[in-house]
Amino acid sequence: MATSDQLLVVIDPVARHSDGEAVRIAKDVLSAGAATxxxxxxxxxxxxxxxxxxxSRRPVVVGxxxxxxxxxxxxxxRRELGATALSLVPVGAALSLAGALGVPTGAVAAARAVLDGVERRLDLLVDDSDGVVLGELRIPSLPSVPSQRDGMPAGEAAPGRPWVRVRQSLVRTLAARPARLAVPPGPGPSRLRVEVDGVTLVDLDxxxxxxxxxxGASGTAFVEVRPVSVGAEASPLEARGRAVTVSGADFRYRADAVVAGPVRRRTWTVxxxxxxxTVPASG
Incomplete structure (x- = not known):
């Protein structure tokens, strides 16, 4: 059997607790089509x-x-990402990123895409602390929740909700550094300097x-800055580039589903x- 047909199916504990039926369906479809x-x-x-x-097994994440x-x-x-094609069967409540990346959000369709789909190479935003962004980075409009690091949300486990306790366990052990449990301010204007490939798009004034x-595509990121409007609505400032640096007073940012910070300066590089x-084959 070809290497591509050898699958390592890693089932996230939160997926098992939140939708066991979808997990079972995904396992059945994958096992019927490949050695798992x-x-x-x-x-x-x-x-x-x-x-x-x-x-040599191809990793499939169910979660x-x-x-x-x-x-x-x-x-x-681990610097192994470039040589490892990932597959995903989305199971759970937070699936917007998976859908935006082209992965079907139904268990059967996603499992079939794992078996019959094609690998799509995607750009990655990497910051100067080695954090990654798969979909979108937003600054500074954030909900009033504790800050998060390393892909995990912070919070207390609710009694009688085992999947929340599982997520809490992931929070405690996966984080590479202690989380700073400060509550971010509500949404409002900020004064930030945004530089794209060394050119200032907006300054602190x-x-x-x-x-x-x-x-975006071909190694560039799309940057949009929305200035505070005075009178008539201000037009967004837009640019494309390979490196984006944001600096100013302490700010937090949302990278995919993760809230991080506060920081005074951060650079993201494509x-x-x-x-x-792995996504469905076209046509």
């Missing part, structure tokens, strides 16, 4: 160990957007309502074609 080894990690250390021991982000982050930090950075994701 199924791993049921109970925490981030086991999750990482399963990926480390994948050998939500955070599970995908966790897998990409682990492989990136111009308050802004928000900044967004999205990996890594062209840095990772591969």
């Amino acid at each position: 080894k199924v791993c049921l990690p109970e925490g981030p250390e086991e999750f990482a160990r399963a990926l480390d021991r994948r050998g 939500d957007d955070r599970a995908l982000l966790r897998a990409v982050t682990l492989l990136h930090r 111009q308050p802004v309502e928000g900044v967004s950075v999205t990996p 890594w062209e074609g840095a990772w591969g994701l």
Whole structure:
């Protein structure tokens, strides 16, 4: 059997607790079409160990957007992402990133795409602390929730909700550094300097309502800055480039589903074609 037909199916514990039926369906479809080894990690250390021991098997993550982000982050930090094509069967409540990346959000369709799909090479935003962004970066409009690091949300487990306790376990053990549990301010104008490839797009003298950075194509990111309007609505400032630096007073940012910070300066660089994701074959 070809290497591509050897699958390592890593089932995120939150997916098992939140939608066991979808997990069972995905396992059945994958097992019917390929030789599979199924791993049921109970925490981030086991999750990482399963990926480390994948050998020649193609990794398939069964879980939500955070599970995908966790897998990409682990492989990136081991500098193994470029040689490893990932597959995803989305299961859970947070699936917007998976859908935006072209992965079907139904268990059957996603599992069939794992078996019959093609690898799509995607750009990656990597910051100067080795964090990654798969979909979109937003500054500074954030909800009033504790800050998060390394792909995990912070919070207390609710009694009688085992999947929340599982997520809390992931929070405690996966984070590479202690989280700073400060509550971010409500949405409002900020004074930030935004530089794209060394050219200043907006400076500290111009308050802004928000900044967004999205990996584009051919190794560039699309940057949009929304200045605070005075009188007539201000037009967004737009640019494309390979490196984006934001600096100013302490600010937080949302990278995919993760809230991070506060920081005073951060640079994101586009890594062209840095990772591969299996998506349905066109046509």
